[in-house]
Structure formats: structure tokens, C-alpha cells
Amino acid sequence: MRWSKDGVMEPTSIFEAASLQRSVRAVCGCGHASHFEAHCLWWHFQRRGWNDRFGPARNRFWCRVCRSNFRKKIRPVKLESASPTKGDFELPWPDERRWKEEMRRVR
Numbered sequence: 001m002r003w004s005k006d007g008v009m010e011p012t013s014i015f016e017a018a019s020l021q022r023s024v025r026a027v028c029g030c031g032h033a034s035h036f037e038a039h040c041l042w043w044h045f046q047r048r049g050w051n052d053r054f055g056p057a058r059n060r061f062w063c064r065v066c067r068s069n070f071r072k073k074i075r076p077v078k079l080e081s082a083s084p085t086k087g088d089f090e091l092p093w094p095d096e097r098r099w100k101e102e103m104r105r106v107r
């Protein structure tokens with residue numbers, strides 16, 4: 001977690017984004033951005049034992065648009081938090097108990 005210039009707490013991992021009720025956005029160099037529901041995304045990473053910090057997590061994503069245009073998996077240029085919206089992509093949700101355990105463990 002870090003503080004932005006204007007004093008807003010900014011998540012630096014998927015878990016932190018979820019705990020702040022934020023979504024995660026993967027931005028591709030082509031301009032396409034995908035939005036993900038952060039709790040679901042965290043759980044997806046957790047189950048695979050993947051690092052959910054924005055830096056390393058970036059390598060787990062690829063752009064759908066570039067994939068269909070160039071038949072290549074292009075990694076996003078960055079991951080960042082975003083305001084949640086209705087169209088956010090939802091993976092399977094974590095078990096509520098599991099999520100609460102994780103929140104307790106971190107605090």
C-alpha cells in the first residue's frame with residue numbers, strides 16, 4: 001500500500017485493491033483495458049499460488065483485443081486499481097470464510 005501525492009491510499013496488490021473495495025484494471029499498450037472484480041481475482045491468484053503484487057501479477061494477463069488481432073498474447077503495460085463498475089469481469093468468488101481469514105492475517 002502506498003500514499004498518492006493527493007493523500008489517497010493506493011493499493012499495490014490485488015489483495016489490497018479488494019480490501020479497499022476497488023477493482024483491478026489491466027491496461028494494454030493498444031489502449032484496451034480490462035476490468036476485474038478484485039476479490040475474485042485475488043482468489044484466482046491465491047488458488048494457483050501466484051504473486052498478486054501488481055508488478056509480477058502483470059505477467060499473468062494478456063490482452064483479448066491484441067490476441068484476436070495479432071494472434072499473440074500481449075502483456076498489459078500496467079495493472080492498477082480502478083473504481084468498481086457493473087461490467088467488471090467476475091471469476092469465481094472466494095469462500096467468505098477464507099477471505100475473512102486472510103483479512104485477519106494481514107491486519
Ligand SMILES: [Zn+2]
Nearest residue numbers: 028030063066
Ligand atoms: Zn492490446
